[in-house]
Amino acid sequence: MSDNMKGVPRADKPLVIAGKTYRSRLLTGTGKYASHEETRLATEAAGAEIVTVAIRRSNIGQDKGQPNLLDVLPPSKYTILPNTAGCYTADDAVRTCRLARELLDGATLVKLEVLGDPKTLFPDVEQTLVATRTLVAEGFEVMVYTNDDPIIAKRLEELGVVAVMPLAAPIGSGLGIRNSYNILTIVENAKVPVLVDAGVGTASDAAVAMELGCDGVLMNTAIAAAGDPVRMARAMRLAVEAGREAWLAGRMPRRRYASASSPNEGLSF
């Protein structure tokens, strides 16, 4: 086989976020599950090491005795990634991160998302940049949700984020990667990990993200809203691993016409 018919393998390198090395490249959310037990089982089936949580007002006088999410997913076992979901201004997002740091005994890793519009949940890029500057200055290690814009992704990296997390499609939409060439450009430009965050619907979407060279995928609804979330969590783990392996292996070049797999020599007719 001539060289131009073969793919080019790539060297593996570990996923390092904020100085810590992770084996799993699948990060999971913890929302929309039927119970804490389902959350726990799905998280285990996903093999996730980083789980994202929301910060909200504590229920006072309600659900006494109900286990806390962090009892089910203890910080001793998982890297807890508090997020700023629901924040529409940089001020609210920064305030949420400060509360999260107090809640998590000084942990500085956060998932910043500043939303621009409730219908699309697309990021407000201007406010995201403002919040990023403040958080980085205050010593936070920021994993930032952004849109699939390579220019903004680079700008966020230059501001000192520890990971850039472009959306595949709107949060919770399950539409899969809508703009794979932009994701590819973001990956090619980046010196920090790039993780697709939001919009994945099924296993093949996660595999595509990894085949584009993403360092990981963060998802919630695709698992939690599946008919059998625990099984889908396993499917996503396998898909992320398969996509990563395929990217490392270096896929064959696409060709317009056929190329026989069996030799033409030695035919008996």
Next chain:
Amino acid sequence: MRLTVNGDPMELPAPTTLAELAARLELGGQRVAFEVNGTIVPRSQRDAHALRDGDKVEVVSAIGGG
């Protein structure tokens, strides 16, 4: 004295510390963060932090989210 806790009014005898409020809310042993009038009060300072009439207290937890 009258406080606002997570947006709801609450009557408490004065003096009350933040640690006493946490115990009263049965949140003493839980992983929560407190903000009083927009400023975070670290866990280590709850015992020493005396609440005042009119204080606005926010208390937050980690919950499921994506």
